[in-house]
Amino acid sequence: MSSVPELKSATQIAAELNGDAADTPDTSEDPKAGKEYTFSFSHTDPRGKLWAGKFTNRILTVKQRRIVKITKAQLAGNVPMHALDADIWEMNEMVAHLSISLNRNAKDFPKWALDLEDLYDEQIIVKLYAEVDSHESTFRRRDTLADAGQGVEQDNAG
Numbered sequence: 001m002s003s004v005p006e007l008k009s010a011t012q013i014a015a016e017l018n019g020d021a022a023d024t025p026d027t028s029e030d031p032k033a034g035k036e037y038t039f040s041f042s043h044t045d046p047r048g049k050l051w052a053g054k055f056t057n058r059i060l061t062v063k064q065r066r067i068v069k070i071t072k073a074q075l076a077g078n079v080p081m082h083a084l085d086a087d088i089w090e091m092n093e094m095v096a097h098l099s100i101s102l103n104r105n106a107k108d109f110p111k112w113a114l115d116l117e118d119l120y121d122e123q124i125i126v127k128l129y130a131e132v133d134s135h136e137s138t139f140r141r142r143d144t145l146a147d148a149g150q151g152v153e154q155d156n157a158g
Contacts, residue, residue, distance in 0.1 A: 032138035035059045038106070039131055045121040053110030056103040057132045059139050064100050071096035075117075091122065094129040101132055 031037055038056040045051065060068065075092040076084055095116050104114065116125055 030138055032135045035139065036103070037135040037139075039135075041128060041131065043121075043124050043127055045124070051110075051112060051121075051124050053113060054106070054108040055113070055128065055131075056106040056109075057101050057135050058103055059136060060097075060101055068096045068100050071099060091125065094125050098125065098128055098132060102128075 036056055036058045038054060040052070040054055042050065042052045072092045075096055076089070081089055098116060102113070103109065112119075113128075116128075119125065
């Protein structure tokens with residue numbers, strides 16, 4: 001008796017054609033696939049202090065992304081990008097983005113994260129931003145559909 005093969009999505013087929021089907025995560029059940037994503041954070045700085053807490057990231061709207069860019073320019077003192085060190089520009093991007101995308105009104109938001117510029121260890125910001133970027137990549141499916149060569153339809157639901 002022969003069995004009927006399981007139907008595959010266009011994404012799975014494209015991934016198989018590109019030879020990376022095993023590496024393509026199933027985001028249908030992934031908490032990062034939603035517009036909000038809550039994650040636990042933990043970082044021990046070089047002095048041995050533990051920085052921990054729960055954060056809720058939200059996918060930014062067009063308006064919020066504009067606010068991030070304005071905030072980044074303000075953090076740079078309105079100095080043009082080409083006049084700043086690349087590390088400063090990158091750090092300003094991360095601080096501006098996190099200050100808008102992380103929900104400060106969430107119940108468990110850690111007090112130490114209220115002003116990221118007051119921290120002494122930049123790695124805290126870098127690690128937080130990496131988790132936020134991972135959420136946004138999964139939500140926008142950049143890490144799966146872009147690699148598979150597929151166009152991504154816009155989520156016009158907001």
